[in-house]
Amino acid sequence: MSLSVLPRRGFIAVGLGLVFALAACGGGAETAPAADGSPAASPPAAGPWTFTDDRGKKIETPKRPTRVVAQVGAAAALWDFGVRPIAVFGPHKLKDGGKDAQVGDVDITKVESIGNVWDEFNVEKYISLQPELLISGMYTDDALWYVPEKSASTIEQVAPTLGVRLVGKPLPQVIEKYGEIAAALGADLDAPEVTAAKARFDAASKALVTPEAKGLKVLVMAGGPESLWVVNPDDHADVRYFKELGLDVVVPEKVDEAGFWQTLSWENADTYKADVILVDARTQSMQVEEMKKKPTFAALPAVKAGQVYPWHAEERYSYQGYADVLEKLRADLAKAKKL
CATH class of the missing domain: 3.40.50.1980 (Nitrogenase molybdenum iron protein domain)
Structure with missing residues (x-):
């Protein structure tokens, strides 16, 4: 959204x-x-x-x-x-x-x-x-x-x-x-391109959460000039799916009245501990380099360790689209370590 x-x-x-x-x-x-x-x-x-x-x-x-x-x-x-x-x-x-x-x-x-x-x-x-x-x-x-x-x-x-x-x-x-x-x-x-994409999606789903990835706490978020937003997995089909597959995704304690997120001030960026942070990569959202100018964000262990990766919010809902997402996310998680 x-x-x-x-x-x-x-x-x-x-x-x-x-x-x-x-x-x-x-x-x-x-x-x-x-x-x-x-x-x-x-x-x-x-x-x-x-x-x-x-x-x-x-x-x-x-x-x-x-x-x-x-x-x-x-x-x-x-x-x-x-x-x-x-x-x-x-x-x-x-x-x-x-x-x-x-x-x-x-x-x-x-x-x-x-x-x-x-x-x-x-x-x-x-x-x-x-x-x-x-x-x-x-x-x-x-x-x-x-x-x-x-x-x-x-x-x-x-x-x-x-x-x-x-x-x-x-x-x-x-x-x-x-x-x-x-x-x-x-x-x-039943076109070959569609069936091949579904096979990729199914394979990527099974392969996403390795034993190492299962041990990582993952925060999914987006940022703006004054606030950051922590994703509520239940309201985002993709993040909910990552969690269903076995990824340990942060679930905010207090979701906004409209759902989807918990809004936090940048001063409270450390509310949830995480080994990996996935950041909304859409063009209308604040990009990671801008977020790093916020001292509280820059000080987070995952940021200092370079374990911040893109979250492809509003990815197209097709097998091709999410095969790409799952494969890239698996590769990113493979680079991360428990902090």
């Missing part, structure tokens, strides 16, 4: 007449085929399409959607399963023009952008794309991640929306849900 939100300029109100006029114009062009050797969705099936999302909402369309718009996390997961969205929103392009890690293997030169930061969603451009389905994850209640609250009602009337719950479920179940969505959109889950 984002640790802070920076409101951007307000959006121009879009009249419903414009919504329906644009939605009625033009044909539904098919999703672009894969050009990178990865599995691609099959041609649209004839007849109506239905799917029930994690809100219990039954989505019904006259045919299988091909013009899919997705929040970057959802887009990245679906891309790995063979679905090619036409547009994305959420962090996907860095200031230098490079690709944000959160968008995974999505080719950002081949998709439209309707927003790159929190609270940025170009409603007019979204309508002009004539979308047939919007897909996003959900962290709290039924709120779609990165869909601005002020524009949500208009966005909902342009095309059906599909929500994937990212909290309260084991990591494999979240990945399986994206696989289910991809299959419903025409992807082949």
Whole structure:
């Protein structure tokens, strides 16, 4: 989850007449085929399409959607399963023009952008794309991640929306849900790339916690200018999975009212003892070198020992994405020692 939100300029109100006029114009062009050797969705099936999302909402369309718009996390997961969205929103392009890690293997030169930061969603451009389905994850209640609250009602009337719950479920179940969505959109889950990725994920899961790694106390956190946040494993599917696999993850004693974290001042950075610290590596979070300027953080045994490694928060929920995460985490833990 984002640790802070920076409101951007307000959006121009879009009249419903414009919504329906644009939605009625033009044909539904098919999703672009894969050009990178990865599995691609099959041609649209004839007849109506239905799917029930994690809100219990039954989505019904006259045919299988091909013009899919997705929040970057959802887009990245679906891309790995063979679905090619036409547009994305959420962090996907860095200031230098490079690709944000959160968008995974999505080719950002081949998709439209309707927003790159929190609270940025170009409603007019979204309508002009004539979308047939919007897909996003959900962290709290039924709120779609990165869909601005002020524009949500208009966005909902342009095309059906599909929500994937990212909290309260084991990591494999979240990945399986994206696989289910991809299959419903025409992807082949038996494609060699998908089955190979699942085999990697399964192997990496079994190999993560060695006897040496089991003896390490691991703190997972993120930082900001005034505070640091200690992860509550139950509210983060990936950290919960690390713990289920046998990693000794710090569980905060007092979780914030909204869940997900315990907020601490930097003065209390030593509240929990740890041999290894995993730090949120997202671009919007404070980076380790900045954290080291905080004396209390720099003094922590794990920091002094150089046992601080990246935590890939908001990694794409696919077998490819988390095979990479688990393999890299195992390699990092192999370098660490009990302090």
